Amino acid sequence: MLDILNGMDRLPISRIINYRQILPFITLVLLQALPAHESLAQDQNQPPAPAAVTEQAAAAPEAAAPAPEISAAEQQVLQVRQQLQEIQASLKAKRSELRAARRQLKQVTDESERVELEQRIAQEEDEIDNLRESFENIALGGLDLSVFEAESQTERFDWQQELQVVLKPVFQQLRQLTEKPRQIERLNGQISLLTDQIRISQRALENISQLIDEALEKDTLTRLEQVEDRWERRLGDLQRQREISQLQLQTLQNSSESILQQIRTAVRDFVTGRGLNLALAVAAYVLVYFLMKGLYAGYLFLARRGLVRMASSTTNRRIMAYSYQALTITLATLVTLAALYIRGDVLLLVIAIIILLIILLGLRNYLPRYLQESKLLLNIGAVRERERVIYKSLPWLVRSLGMYSRLYNPALDGLLRLPLSEMLLLVSRPYREDEPWFPTSPGDWVMMADGVIGQVLRQTPEIVQLKTKGTVLTYATSNFLAGGPRNLSEGFGVSTVFGIDYKHQAISTHLVPNILHEAIEQGLGKTDFGKFVENILVEFKEAAASSLNYQVYVTMKGEGAEFYFAVSRMVQRICVDTCNAQGWGIPFNQLTLNAGSGFSATPLI
Numbered sequence: 001m002l003d004i005l006n007g008m009d010r011l012p013i014s015r016i017i018n019y020r021q022i023l024p025f026i027t028l029v030l031l032q033a034l035p036a037h038e039s040l041a042q043d044q045n046q047p048p049a050p051a052a053v054t055e056q057a058a059a060a061p062e063a064a065a066p067a068p069e070i071s072a073a074e075q076q077v078l079q080v081r082q083q084l085q086e087i088q089a090s091l092k093a094k095r096s097e098l099r100a101a102r103r104q105l106k107q108v109t110d111e112s113e114r115v116e117l118e119q120r121i122a123q124e125e126d127e128i129d130n131l132r133e134s135f136e137n138i139a140l141g142g143l144d145l146s147v148f149e150a151e152s153q154t155e156r157f158d159w160q161q162e163l164q165v166v167l168k169p170v171f172q173q174l175r176q177l178t179e180k181p182r183q184i185e186r187l188n189g190q191i192s193l194l195t196d197q198i199r200i201s202q203r204a205l206e207n208i209s210q211l212i213d214e215a216l217e218k219d220t221l222t223r224l225e226q227v228e229d230r231w232e233r234r235l236g237d238l239q240r241q242r243e244i245s246q247l248q249l250q251t252l253q254n255s256s257e258s259i260l261q262q263i264r265t266a267v268r269d270f271v272t273g274r275g276l277n278l279a280l281a282v283a284a285y286v287l288v289y290f291l292m293k294g295l296y297a298g299y300l301f302l303a304r305r306g307l308v309r310m311a312s313s314t315t316n317r318r319i320m321a322y323s324y325q326a327l328t329i330t331l332a333t334l335v336t337l338a339a340l341y342i343r344g345d346v347l348l349l350v351i352a353i354i355i356l357l358i359i360l361l362g363l364r365n366y367l368p369r370y371l372q373e374s375k376l377l378l379n380i381g382a383v384r385e386r387e388r389v390i391y392k393s394l395p396w397l398v399r400s401l402g403m404y405s406r407l408y409n410p411a412l413d414g415l416l417r418l419p420l421s422e423m424l425l426l427v428s429r430p431y432r433e434d435e436p437w438f439p440t441s442p443g444d445w446v447m448m449a450d451g452v453i454g455q456v457l458r459q460t461p462e463i464v465q466l467k468t469k470g471t472v473l474t475y476a477t478s479n480f481l482a483g484g485p486r487n488l489s490e491g492f493g494v495s496t497v498f499g500i501d502y503k504h505q506a507i508s509t510h511l512v513p514n515i516l517h518e519a520i521e522q523g524l525g526k527t528d529f530g531k532f533v534e535n536i537l538v539e540f541k542e543a544a545a546s547s548l549n550y551q552v553y554v555t556m557k558g559e560g561a562e563f564y565f566a567v568s569r570m571v572q573r574i575c576v577d578t579c580n581a582q583g584w585g586i587p588f589n590q591l592t593l594n595a596g597s598g599f600s601a602t603p604l605i
Contacts, residue, residue, distance in 0.1 A: 080138060083138055084135060084138060084139065087131055087134055087135045087138070088135070090131055091128060091131050091132070091135070094124055094127055094128045094131065095128065097124055098121065098124045098125065098128065101117055101120055101121050101124060102121060104117060105117045105118070105121065112237070180252065183252060184249065184252055184253070187245050187248055187249040187252070188249065190245050191242055191245045191246060191249065194238055194241055194242040194245065195242065197238050198235060198238045198239060198242065201231055201234055201235040201238060202235065204231050205228065205231050205232065205235065208224060208227060208228045208231065209228070211224055212224050212225070212228070274345060274347070274348060277339075277340060277343045277345040277348055278348060280339050280343065281336045281339045281340050281343075281348065281352075282336075284332075284335045284336055284338075284339040285332045285333070285335065285336040286332075287335075288328075288331055288332040288335045289328060289329075289332045292324075292327070292328040292331065292332070293328065296321075296324055296328075314379055314385065315378055315379050315380055318377065318378045318379055319378055322374075322377060322378065333356070336352065337349065337352060337353070340352060369424075372424055373420045373424065376401060376420060376423060376424065377401060377402065377420075379401060381424075382424075382426070382427045382428070383398060383401070383405075383423050383426050383427065383428045384398065384401075384428055385398050385399070385400060385401055386398065386399075387428035387429055387430055387431065388428060388429055388430070388431035388435070389407070389426050389427070389428040389429075390426075391407065391416070391418070391422075391426060392478070393478060393481065394409065394412075394438075394461065394477065394481075395409065395435075395437055395438075396408065396409050396416065397409065397410065397431075397437075398428055399415070401423070403419070403420060404417045404418065404419055404420075405417070405418050405419075405420070405423050409437050409438065409461070410437050411436075411437040411438035411440075411441055411459070412437075412438060412459055412460055412461050412477075413458065413459065413460045414460055414461060416461055438459065439481070439485055439487055440456050440459065440464075440485060440487050440489075441456065441459075441489075442456050442457065442458060442459060443455065443456060443489070444456045444487050444488075444489040444490075444561075445487075445488040445489045445558075445561030445562060445564075446466065446485040446486060446487055446488060446489075447485070447486040447488055447492075447564065448483045448484070448485055448486075449483050449484040449485075450483070452466070452468060452473065453468065453488070453561075453564055453565070454466030454467050454468040454473060455467045455468075455562070457472065459477070459480075460477070461477060462476070462477060463475065463476060463477060464476075464477055464480040488558060488561035488564060489558040489559075489561050490558050491534075491555070491556065491557060491558045492555075492556055492558070492561060492564065493553055493554060493555045493556065494553070494554045494556065494564065494567040494568050494571065495551070495552070495553045495554075496552045496553075496568050496571050496572060497541060497549050497550070497551060497552070498516070498549070498550050498552060498571075498572065498575040499544060499546075499547030499548055499549040499550070499586070499587060500512065500547060500548050500550075500579060500584045500585065500586060500587070501547065501548075501584065501585035501586065501587045502543075502546075502547070502548060502587070503585060504548070504584050504585070505548065508540060508548045509540050512540075512548075512550070512584070513538045513539060513540060513550060514538075515578060515582060516538045516550060516552070516575060516578055517536060517537075517538040519574055519575075519577070519578040520536055520538065520552065520554070520571060520574050520575070521533075521536050523570065523573075523574035523577075524536070524554070524567075524570060524571075524574070527566075527570060528563070529556070529560045529563040529566065529567065531560075532556050532557040532559055532560030532563070533554060533555070533556060533557075533560075534555040534556060534557055535554070535555040536552075536553075536554050536555075537551070537552070537553040537554075537555075538550060538551070538552050539551050546587045546588065547586075547587040552571050552575070554567055554571060
């Protein structure tokens, strides 16, 4: 309360409007001070007891009463009384000035002085009214008297007026930035107007001077002289006004600083004023933000150590994390606004509030999308962590969801980061552990649909590289999958067809297949890839037009994928060697023509 009253001494008297804390202290002092003085007076008037006179006299030098101290409540009352006396003295002085101004107004004949005095009188009356209101408010202890005003109770809320009050500091600041150029422009326009008025007044006087003549009647001459006198006074007033405007313009132009000085002054004022407020607001935001982040990091540290309990559900953990993040941003924003409010920078405070309102209005249009993204971030949307999703014809495992989600394919090198806008278009599903993620792995041998066989060197989300005999082929991952790759490293089979002549038809269905099977088994066992042979199948296939054909199918292990073409060639070789050893004929394609009946051979001429 002492601080408040001390602050009152430094304020203009006309602006003191609220001291509601004073009245309770006045009442308390009046109730406590009066009985104390009465009891003190009674004690002083009573004579001491006879038996105790000597003791009191002996102890009188030691028990001298100290000077009475003034309590804080009494000091406050004294200060309030002094304020009331000062206001009353100001009222008397203002009334005297007002009476003098009114007397002077009655004696003034010049129009401009009359207007000036009327303005002064109106200002004095306003100051007297303010002093009266201040006197009454202080005397009543700063009580809120709005409950006695009927208009304030029924007053309707006008949002346009309230908006103007909020935006007024912004426009005032913009007006101050352009105040000097506008003043110069106004003075130039005023000087130009006064110059035109002076020119017209001079011409008017010239016309009047030509008409004045002693030969005129007395009344006419008197009227012309009055008109001439009035226009001479007007010309003089206009010339004085122009001189004043020119002086003001010259003063403004002479006080103009250089661009460099203006920049220095603006920078200095910004750094020591609004720039400091802005820096403090930003520092408050950063401090609260990182403080809250530090508290959350400490909580996670204790949770990993098992000192505090953490939610077991991933969804609950995400809800807590994002709620805490929203709380952090909200608290940091409120502290920033509070810092600007405490510093009293209304302009920055209004700008900050306007920016927040713009952000909130912008969020309204994107609210449905934000709700979907929020569900996705909370792991309760269409895409969920640790599930399988198809993106650009490739399966992916959703490793984590966030502003940028991380997708991972165990069979491909590297990760894939996708924004939330892309993740909203996908749908995930649970998967089984034995589901394949890609048809091949690095080191596998594959056979493409066009017959190319190669070993996989590298496979990423973008490319797949195959090493063939003497070269390296690079496929786009999508083109590689479209090429129908066969993974030979998982096991493969080689199929070939071999035919013998029809003259061996009698043994073609039983004896020949057994002999070929035994020969192929023995022949392949002697090769480098014989250890990779799993099974050999030799069966009669068909009676073709020129031969009796047999189907030979050799099943190989995946380790022997690089010998794919060698197996086919070796099977053909073994079949030919067996035919030579058994004396079987190998036919070739023949075309037999049957002339039929009624035809005779005619020699060619």
